[in-house]
Amino acid sequence: MLFSEPSDTELIDEVLNGDTDSFSGLVTRHQQKVIGFCLSMLSNRQAAEDATQEIFVKAFTAISGFRRDSSFSTWLYRIAFNHCCSLRKKSSKIHMESLDAMPNQDRVKTMVSNAKYQSEADGGSALASEKAMAALPEGYRAVMVMRLQGVDYRTIALSLGISEDSVRAKLRRARVILRARLRHFFPDLMSKISEKP
């Protein structure tokens, strides 16, 4: 007997009919992509895990408003992108406010010590590729991450609410920036590619 897994649409129907447990099927299917996206957007594992939970809870709460004019994953990416952007805005605002509240000398000291701590932490654990990714503006980063996850241009455009041409342009620019950053971190590897006959 053949057993086929229910599609996203079938699972959504079951959730809407009151079967909450069916939502776990949707979470299992999409959690890896969402956490990968959040990790690349937020550059912090704990924050990415928390954000992923929050995104799925938001999706569950709003599932009755899912209009099915796009796929569930497109809709989920849209929620994830908005959530990550608002988290980044919030954290940068808190950081700026705490710096603003300090006297000038303390502010400079804090910024210098943060930079030192960052470079030590990076040297110890953070991967160079993550640092290269972190150098991208958030719009470019979102496009790049989705592309790396194998999402096609059309779905990226729908998820982020931009045109396909804009996706192409952002990808091209993101790759230029990433190439330069990776050449900086891995000069040997990138030059070997160029020397290949």
Added chain:
Amino acid sequence: MKQNHHCEKIEAYHDGELRPEEMLEIAGHLTTCRKCRETLAELKVMETMLAPARGADASSIRPAVMARVRAMQSQPRYGSFFSGWWKAPAIALASCAVYAICVEMGFLSAGSASLAATLGSYKESERVYSMIFGIRRPDNENLLAMVLQGDNQ
């Protein structure tokens, strides 16, 4: 010219975003263009290096999300209906207070007879207050009469 045209499509070729006939065209071009081969190799290396979700642990996500979802489901449904019940009366009361203050201060003219009566009765209580405590408060009755006649000043 056609060479450049092909070179521009390498990224789209790598991403699988070209039509089948274009894919074949670029595949043919790659056999002759070393620069494009290098670009393609670089794109592949970049993709491997930047592979997302390295180290991201998704195992805890599903149980945590489902626990929160079940907790939401077990909450009584009328909660959401009554959760903001106090907002409408609070806004209405605040609006009334602001309106009354504006009329009292002379920024607005009293729009209804009942409001004028209310303010009038307030003046009565002022008079009793001054009788009992012997304090002469500013007589606002005349001011109110002027306000009702349309003299906002």
